Amino acid sequence: MISFQPTDEETAFITLAKTLAEEVLRPAARSSEEERQAAREWTIKANELGFAALELPERWGGMEMTLISQAQILEALSNGDLALVQGLPGPGDAASFMRLAPENQAFAAYRRTGEGGQWPTVAFLNACDPGVSQSINITGASFENGYVIKGISRPVKMAAFAAYLLLAAPGPDGKTRLFWLDKEQTRWRAIPGDYRLGLLASGWARVQFDDLTVTKDAVVAEGRDADRLLSRALARLRVLEAAKEVGLMTAALSYATEYTATRRAFGQELAKFQGVSFQMADMAVAVQAARLLVWRAASALDREEPEAPGLSLDALSRAHRSLRLVTDSAVQLLGGHGYVQDHPVEKWMRDAAAQIALNGGEQDLLLRRGEQLLTEERETVS
Numbered sequence: 529m530i531s532f533q534p535t536d537e538e539t540a541f542i543t544l545a546k547t548l549a550e551e552v553l554r555p556a557a558r559s560s561e562e563e564r565q566a567a568r569e570w571t572i573k574a575n576e577l578g579f580a581a582l583e584l585p586e587r588w589g590g591m592e593m594t595l596i597s598q599a600q601i602l603e604a605l606s607n608g609d610l611a612l613v614q615g616l617p618g619p620g621d622a623a624s625f626m627r628l629a630p631e632n633q634a635f636a637a638y639r640r641t642g643e644g645g646q647w648p649t650v651a652f653l654n655a656c657d658p659g660v661s662q663s664i665n666i667t668g669a670s671f672e673n674g675y676v677i678k679g680i681s682r683p684v685k686m687a688a689f690a691a692y693l694l695l696a697a698p699g700p701d702g703k704t705r706l707f708w709l710d711k712e713q714t715r716w717r718a719i720p721g722d723y724r725l726g727l728l729a730s731g732w733a734r735v736q737f738d739d740l741t742v743t744k745d746a747v748v749a750e751g752r753d754a755d756r757l758l759s760r761a762l763a764r765l766r767v768l769e770a771a772k773e774v775g776l777m778t779a780a781l782s783y784a785t786e787y788t789a790t791r792r793a794f795g796q797e798l799a800k801f802q803g804v805s806f807q808m809a810d811m812a813v814a815v816q817a818a819r820l821l822v823w824r825a826a827s828a829l830d831r832e833e834p835e836a837p838g839l840s841l842d843a844l845s846r847a848h849r850s851l852r853l854v855t856d857s858a859v860q861l862l863g864g865h866g867y868v869q870d871h872p873v874e875k876w877m878r879d880a881a882a883q884i885a886l887n888g889g890e891q892d893l894l895l896r897r898g899e900q901l902l903t904e905e906r907e908t909v910s
Contacts, residue, residue: 538597545604548573549775553608557875560729565689566615567729579605580618580647583764585630588639592627595764595826599771603819606775607782610879613772614730620686621652622694624761624768625706625748634708634748638692651690651718653681653735655697656704656758657888664737666699674744675699677707677737680719683886687718688733694748696758704755706748714740725885726878732886759837763829766840769887770822770847774815776883777847777854780876781811784858787871804861811857814850821846845893848884855880 534542548570556567574580582598584590593601606613619626619642626635641648655664664679677697687693693716695707709716718733749757788804789797825843828836855877859866866873 534594534597534600538593538601541593541597542600542604544577545579545601546607548577548579549605549608553605553612554872557609557612557729557872558869560609560612560615561875564728565731566612566617570612571617574616575618575645575647580616581623581645583623583627583768584619584647585627587630588626589643589645590623590627594830595767596823596830599767599822599826602768602771603775603778603822606772607779608775609729610772610776610876610883611727611729613775614685614727614883617649617686617689618647619650621761621765622650622692624764625652625694625757627764628757628760629748632748634746637710638708648691649686649689649731650692650694651684651687651731651735652694653684653687653696654758654762655679655681655695664695664697666697666705675705675707675742677716677740677742679737681735683721683723683732684735685727685886686731687735688720688731690718690731693735696754699750703751704758705750706754706757707742707746708748709740709742709746714742714746716740723882726875726880726882727886763837763840766844767822767825767829769883770818770840770843771826773844773847773851773880773883774819774822776876776880777811777815777818777851780855780858780873781808781815783871783873784808784811784861787865788861807857807861811854814853818843818847818850841893844887848887848893851880852884 552567552570552573556570560567560570578591579601581588581590582593582601584592586592602613619638626632626638629635638648638650653664664677664681667676667678677695691711693707693709693711695709697705697707699705717736717738719736720733723732748754785808788808791797821839821843825836825839828839855873858873859877862871862873865871868874
């Protein structure tokens with residue numbers, strides 16, 4: 529039997545996350561959006577309490593929590609504000625790669641830098657995914673064991689503030705390579721844009737490479753090793769992103785529930801109208817379905833089950849669909865009030881749209897899942 533029950537220590541972390549979401553994240557959401565940067569109070573507390581190191585290996589001084597516990601913690605934090613969670617400085621998405629390859633020499637300097645508990649910010653760019661990044665071209669350099677990188681990406685989370693970049697891209701021979709790029713040494717450029725949709729505190733920026741020359745020392749992995757590491761890390765990242773989305777949709781559901789239960793029309797509470805109550809029920813079902821798929825995928829990855837990568841695709845595609853439904857419905861249920869900044873649901877709807885657009889849409893994820901299932905079927909038949 530599968531258990532989603534966290535340990536006592538992890539339960540304490542989840543409770544603490546809920547407190548931070550209510551007392552720090554939610555109140556700072558609007559000001560952080562205006563300033564286009566995560567509130568300092570949140571980033572300081574997150575580092576002090578270890579929230580930036582949940583995924584980092586324990587031998588690095590990280591928490592190395594199970595994925596199921598991380599999912600519940602990130603859900604609780606994102607219930608406060610998703611943009612602030614996405615805008616948390618530190619290793620970010622690269623932490624999953626560091627957890628899976630803690631002894632990789634490319635990460636050694638970063639590990640030493642973070643020994644005091646202050647982890648520099650890392651952005652992750654997956655140029656192997658045409659649905660997320662524009663063309664990044666890798667060619668052989670004029671000297672032995674070197675590469676030239678050129679091109680520009682679509683907006684990348686935390687690129688505006690990053691000191692390091694983890695880049696996954698196909699090399700000149702078509703094989704995947706993972707590059708670790710120190711901004712001071714390699715001089716890649718972050719190009720901020722006028723992004724107005726949502727997640728505005730998350731440091732989104734395009735990454736530009738102007739014939740950037742790097743040595744082979746910057747390669748984390750290549751070929752099959754890179755494919756394997758990238759696949760395993762992406763499965764973990766999909767679950768973590770889906771968990772954050774569950775947190776946002778839970779906030780929207782709770783707010784809409786309270787609003788319709790306290791506002792009256794034609795002599796009764798809005799929630800008592802059949803059309804409203806049916807819509808609220810659909811929202812609640814969508815949230816719970818997404819949460820259970822996230823937990824199932826997280827548990828499968830913790831157990832290293834063979835079907836775990838596929839379950840991570842299921843979890844994120846369902847989370848995307850539920851997130852769109854719940855946040856759009858929350859705005860509708862507030863009527864005209866849903867579109868004004870006096871209520872947070874308009875921000876949550878914008879954050880949801882940005883989250884989906886920048887992490888691969890539902891159809892793209894379903895297509896990948898279908899290709900994966902067909903591949904498995906062919907292998908079974910052969």
